[in-house]
Amino acid sequence: MSVQAWTFLFVGLTFTLYLGIAWWARVADTKGFYVAGRGVPAAANGMATAADWMSAASYISMAGLISTMGYAGGVYLMGWTGGFVLLALLLAPYLRKFGHFTVPDFVGDRFATRRLDGVPNPTLGQRIAGNPARLTAVLCALFVSFTYVAGQMRGVGVVFSRFLDVDINIGVVIGMVIVFIYATLGGMKGITWTQVAQYWVLITAFVVPAIAISIKLTGDFLPQAGLGGELTGTGLHLLEKLNQIQTDLGFGSYTEPFMGGWDKANVFLVALALMAGTAGLPHVIVRFYTVKSPRAARWSGFWALLFISLLYLTAPSIAGFARYYMLVSLNGIQSTELPSWFQSWEKTGLVMWFDNGDDHVVYSAGTDNEIFRRGNLPESEVLTLVRDHQKWIDTAGASGADARVFLREKGLSGPDQDIIVLATPEMAELSGWIIAFMAAGGLAAALSTASGLLLVISSSVAHDLYYRVVNPEATEKKRLLVGRGIIGLAVVVAGICGIYPPGFVSQVVAFAFGLAAASFFPVILLGIFSKRVGTVPAICGMLAGLVFTLYYIIGTVFFGMDKWTLGLSEQGISPQGIGAIGMVVNFAVTLVLTPLTKPPTQKVQDMVDSVREPEGLSPAVAVEDAPEH
Amino acid sequence: MSDTPDPLSSRGRRQALLRAYWHKNLLLMGGCLTLWALAGLGCGVLWANWLNQWNLPGTGYPLGFWFAHQGAIIVFVLTILFYALVMNRLDKKHEVELARLLSEGGPQ
Numbered sequence: 001m002s003v004q005a006w007t008f009l010f011v012g013l014t015f016t017l018y019l020g021i022a023w024w025a026r027v028a029d030t031k032g033f034y035v036a037g038r039g040v041p042a043a044a045n046g047m048a049t050a051a052d053w054m055s056a057a058s059y060i061s062m063a064g065l066i067s068t069m070g071y072a073g074g075v076y077l078m079g080w081t082g083g084f085v086l087l088a089l090l091l092a093p094y095l096r097k098f099g100h101f102t103v104p105d106f107v108g109d110r111f112a113t114r115r116l117d118g119v120p121n122p123t124l125g126q127r128i129a130g131n132p133a134r135l136t137a138v139l140c141a142l143f144v145s146f147t148y149v150a151g152q153m154r155g156v157g158v159v160f161s162r163f164l165d166v167d168i169n170i171g172v173v174i175g176m177v178i179v180f181i182y183a184t185l186g187g188m189k190g191i192t193w194t195q196v197a198q199y200w201v202l203i204t205a206f207v208v209p210a211i212a213i214s215i216k217l218t219g220d221f222l223p224q225a226g227l228g229g230e231l232t233g234t235g236l237h238l239l240e241k242l243n244q245i246q247t248d249l250g251f252g253s254y255t256e257p258f259m260g261g262w263d264k265a266n267v268f269l270v271a272l273a274l275m276a277g278t279a280g281l282p283h284v285i286v287r288f289y290t291v292k293s294p295r296a297a298r299w300s301g302f303w304a305l306l307f308i309s310l311l312y313l314t315a316p317s318i319a320g321f322a323r324y325y326m327l328v329s330l331n332g333i334q335s336t337e338l339p340s341w342f343q344s345w346e347k348t349g350l351v352m353w354f355d356n357g358d359d360h361v362v363y364s365a366g367t368d369n370e371i372f373r374r375g376n377l378p379e380s381e382v383l384t385l386v387r388d389h390q391k392w393i394d395t396a397g398a399s400g401a402d403a404r405v406f407l408r409e410k411g412l413s414g415p416d417q418d419i420i421v422l423a424t425p426e427m428a429e430l431s432g433w434i435i436a437f438m439a440a441g442g443l444a445a446a447l448s449t450a451s452g453l454l455l456v457i458s459s460s461v462a463h464d465l466y467y468r469v470v471n472p473e474a475t476e477k478k479r480l481l482v483g484r485g486i487i488g489l490a491v492v493v494a495g496i497c498g499i500y501p502p503g504f505v506s507q508v509v510a511f512a513f514g515l516a517a518a519s520f521f522p523v524i525l526l527g528i529f530s531k532r533v534g535t536v537p538a539i540c541g542m543l544a545g546l547v548f549t550l551y552y553i554i555g556t557v558f559f560g561m562d563k564w565t566l567g568l569s570e571q572g573i574s575p576q577g578i579g580a581i582g583m584v585v586n587f588a589v590t591l592v593l594t595p596l597t598k599p600p601t602q603k604v605q606d607m608v609d610s611v612r613e614p615e616g617l618s619p620a621v622a623v624e625d626a627p628e629h
Numbered sequence: 630m631s632d633t634p635d636p637l638s639s640r641g642r643r644q645a646l647l648r649a650y651w652h653k654n655l656l657l658m659g660g661c662l663t664l665w666a667l668a669g670l671g672c673g674v675l676w677a678n679w680l681n682q683w684n685l686p687g688t689g690y691p692l693g694f695w696f697a698h699q700g701a702i703i704v705f706v707l708t709i710l711f712y713a714l715v716m717n718r719l720d721k722k723h724e725v726e727l728a729r730l731l732s733e734g735g736p737q
Contacts, residue, residue, distance in 0.1 A: 066698075071677070071693075071694050071697055071698075073698075074673060074694075074697025074698050074701075075674075075697075077697065077698055077701070077702060078669045078670075078673050078674075078697060078701045078702070081701070081702045081705050081706075082665060082669045082701065082705055084705065084709065085661070085662075085665045085705050085708055085709055086662075086665075088709045088712065088713070089658050089661055089662065089709070089712055090658070093716075224699060225688070227690070227698075228685065228688030228689045228690040228695070229688065229689065230689070237688075237689025238689060239689045239690065239691070239694075240689055255681065255690075255691045255694040256681065256694075257674075257677040257678050257681065257693055257694070257697070258677075258678065264674065264675070267674050268670060268674050268675070271669065271670060271673070271674060272670065275669070294720075295717050295720060298712070298713040298716060298717060299713055299717075301709055301713065302706070302709045302710050302713045305705060305706050305709055306706055309702050309703070309705075309706050312702050313699055313702055313703075316698040316699065609644075609647065612647065612651050612654075613647060613650075614650070614719075614720035614723050614724060
């Protein structure tokens, strides 16, 4: 069977499975729709969290990034797993104890104003003015989720375009339809159980090829041991050999810390931003609302990180193996010897070769490099580039143009990181079914995260905005309808973001993390660990962190603003790490304003007390008795 | 304790219990977070250069690189496991103490 046939088979099978689960888990009430009826066992929730959170970026891009970054790629590994420590220790059990539906719900109640106290029938205007913290939190949640979901839809498009041989945009649309069906049908319950299935698909698809490659390269069964092991038949450690080749080609050592654009300050800041961001991501936090108790929330945090670590301890191995194959199989070969994986990925524009005329591939860090990627260049421009370059070669430089100079200046040297994971099994010449299975895994990763994010978007709008502020009298049925409608709308917006992406997948995702770190993390943390912080400081803090981070990211990435050094880094702070500083700004603003403003009401202070109280006692807010949540 | 239930002192004692429980929680949390920072931000980033002069015994991993790519994650998983185990025990103890207080002080 061909790779194509295998892919259709696996993708078809897994999609049928997801839709079947969605049908089985369809819900008819908001409790089921938003928090899966709160009956999810801790271990299952751990798997769902793992799938929810391991996105297209973790699955498709991360190993690719590590592969090109070497040591510095560790920021993603440490950052994205370290955040779970913060989450499991500092936030999850308390938010579960609080027991509402969403993160803005907690922020809204914890930082409630006095304005609505004793007002019998508040008008819409009064409700808006009386809920500033909730509305700010909704704004932040929408911002973070939309930034993040755009990357996911792009990931879906990349996988489809390569493996089903369709245009990236059509791939995005197919993904949209699938997510739409199971997210609207089953809500959080459907999403949770679909994610449990998706976890197993994606983790098996990730680990099996890694084991196969590890055995092939080093003879070690465990990929983790393989990366630290000896390269078969050379007597050299794989990492030593890799360092040697890398240095020869001018890339710099693979294992040496702080090379190139990654000095110590930047590695530190990016790792910290990703950690705090993970802990502040609404779609991850909301997963802890679905378990039975705070105790289960703690266990669920452990299960989640354990399941995640299966992939995260394997990714560096794939990255190392892929790097080795990439350099060994590309550099110095003739056009007739180009491996088949290269030819199939060349069609997508994610890897391109512009020869200097000698018919030998050079893949290096210098000006003689001939391996590039298309980036965001439109099709027509790529065609012009190819034509001009051919002319340039044919006339020995007399006319036409050297595409290499143009692409180098655009920063498009080297292949697109997004292909590494999906192309590695092909590089290692594994069987067709493994390659197809990997594609199904990539789709599972992207779809599960996208659906989790869409649910957060839907609950932020339908629950926090519509029900809690606009129309508190809405019936259960009406709210469910609004929730489903919003998901539909969000899918379309997410799809558009995926078709016109603001950057490559991982970069976009890293931004979402920075924004979450700078807006949500401090406010939730202070909400639990301080009884003194009131409404005004919390809102000012959130907005200060968000605006600061957004300003820097948009300024440096899209408007060519000079990077700030802040006395920490000679090269300037990377936009991905600015979230850590934004978080400090948020904390500083909040804490400076706190002594100047009124403390929260006794009711809120009692709520904080009860959130700190362990389970088994009365819930913080009598959720079940409250007029329909 | 007096036999006649006194809601005020009972509430006070209940608060004292919660404070003691919260204090222990913060202590445990502080310890775990120190571990987290030492492994991730410390060994993985701040001292990575220095650690890289040694290899992880029996492998080709330079130690700083190993921490950044493998070690920190392993420490993170164990930290959460430890916290969940100890904290859930602490919860149970607190619950028992609280139940004793309630039975002594009569129904609230």
